[in-house]
Amino acid sequence: MGIDIDIALEQFIRFMQLERNFSVHTVREYVYDLQDFLTFCKSEGITNLDEVEYLHARLYVTKLYDEKKARTSISRKISSIRSFFRYLNREYRLDDAPFSSLYHPKKEKRLPNFFYEEELAKLFEANVGEDLKSIRNTALLELLYATGIRVSELTSIEISDIDLNYSILRVMGKGRKERIVPFGQYAHDAIIRYVEEARPKLMKNKKHDRLFVNLRGEGLTAGGVRFILKEMIDQASLKTKIYPHMLRHTFATHLLNNGADLRTVQELLGHTSLSSTQVYTHVTKEHLRNTYMNAHPRA
Numbered sequence: 001m002g003i004d005i006d007i008a009l010e011q012f013i014r015f016m017q018l019e020r021n022f023s024v025h026t027v028r029e030y031v032y033d034l035q036d037f038l039t040f041c042k043s044e045g046i047t048n049l050d051e052v053e054y055l056h057a058r059l060y061v062t063k064l065y066d067e068k069k070a071r072t073s074i075s076r077k078i079s080s081i082r083s084f085f086r087y088l089n090r091e092y093r094l095d096d097a098p099f100s101s102l103y104h105p106k107k108e109k110r111l112p113n114f115f116y117e118e119e120l121a122k123l124f125e126a127n128v129g130e131d132l133k134s135i136r137n138t139a140l141l142e143l144l145y146a147t148g149i150r151v152s153e154l155t156s157i158e159i160s161d162i163d164l165n166y167s168i169l170r171v172m173g174k175g176r177k178e179r180i181v182p183f184g185q186y187a188h189d190a191i192i193r194y195v196e197e198a199r200p201k202l203m204k205n206k207k208h209d210r211l212f213v214n215l216r217g218e219g220l221t222a223g224g225v226r227f228i229l230k231e232m233i234d235q236a237s238l239k240t241k242i243y244p245h246m247l248r249h250t251f252a253t254h255l256l257n258n259g260a261d262l263r264t265v266q267e268l269l270g271h272t273s274l275s276s277t278q279v280y281t282h283v284t285k286e287h288l289r290n291t292y293m294n295a296h297p298r299a
Helices: 005-019 024-043 054-066 071-092 117-126 132-147 151-155 185-203 222-236 244-257 262-269 274-295
Strands: 168-172 178-182
Touching (some): 005 071, 054 071, 117 222, 132 168, 151 222, 244 274
16 A cells, blocks of 8 residues: 555655654745645655656656746755655655655855945934834844854744843744854843833733744744844835845844954854855855955056
């Protein structure tokens, strides 16, 4: 008897949640990737996973290229499906060769987008205000820029995770790995003002420990953070798109531009591999070249 597609997916999800202890965000990405692949399998008349062959794997990847998917997305989907088949191999002795034989597409060499210091200063200045919303938004923006944390890390911060005496933040990163990140005086002052003046009024008698809350007193979601940042960009009349990860890129780029070493930035970002951090060195080359051209007498 073959391995039913839907039952196998349900078992794999439980495995990721209970045994691997993956975050909700990571599990959601796996499910999204696998559901897309399993829908393709069903369209090819496959009802049991032991019917999947290398030909189907190639057809699926070809379909992704035809749909103009980014290479990073295709690579992630291949990784998700490989993990799924490795699990099936371990549990059911299912042949995991169809996807283990596939090559990951070469990554596109796209440099991360970031704000120049002048742009960021304008963003902060344009959103100064005395109302509850402005006080919260300033604290949120200051903390994102001061720490370079991911949006999923920001939305999970609780009051107890912040030590305002020492200006440090405890962050639970990918793979449930904890790290300690310092932040500066601007973020320190903005958070104190938010916690003392704005958050108690925004809470509206709600009882939870999430640091950042929406106007209904509930914990902010990733979508809520994106909406807030878009509003702040509109307020500053900056002709650029913004997303939370852009502030993470900005954090890393500005640190390197101002003399921080790569290993320190790696630790602050929570990267397991130095190669993930090295992409920012390419961004700083432009800054170094401009400095040289402006400062060297023979430039």
